[in-house]
Amino acid sequence: MKKLNTVFRALLMGAGLCALASAMAAERDTPRTPTVEALLPAGATVWAGQVVGQTGGYAYRFISASTNLTVVGVAQNSAASNGTVRVRAGIHGLKNAGDVTAEHTGADAYAYTNDTAWTAAASGSAAIGKIVAVGTEYVWVRCGP
Numbered sequence: 001m002k003k004l005n006t007v008f009r010a011l012l013m014g015a016g017l018c019a020l021a022s023a024m025a026a027e028r029d030t031p032r033t034p035t036v037e038a039l040l041p042a043g044a045t046v047w048a049g050q051v052v053g054q055t056g057g058y059a060y061r062f063i064s065a066s067t068n069l070t071v072v073g074v075a076q077n078s079a080a081s082n083g084t085v086r087v088r089a090g091i092h093g094l095k096n097a098g099d100v101t102a103e104h105t106g107a108d109a110y111a112y113t114n115d116t117a118w119t120a121a122a123s124g125s126a127a128i129g130k131i132v133a134v135g136t137e138y139v140w141v142r143c144g145p
Contacts, residue, residue, distance in 0.1 A: 089144025
């Protein structure tokens, strides 16, 4: 009887583990931050993947000399003159300008170009976000509000 009880427990445990594994293997929809739409002024162009700042109700690509822009996030589409760009805040992988290391985690990130991060600020430049991780190719930066 004791042997039968042990076998029964093992079968129940195996069935429970299988049910748990199948539940964990199922697809799920992981929510992301929503995109916001921002209008570009005449003559401006933003490409998907560029850091976007906003001022005066208009969106602009963020560059190292940007001093009066508030970072909104990263462009999800390309748009030109008087067009609408979708921007998503959150953690984004930006190219490493070469000076960012794991020791910079938690520090401010600045735009080297409009899709590249570094730790040196151009005179008067605003930070684009906080560095949350550094990989071999990318600096992971929390951009936006």
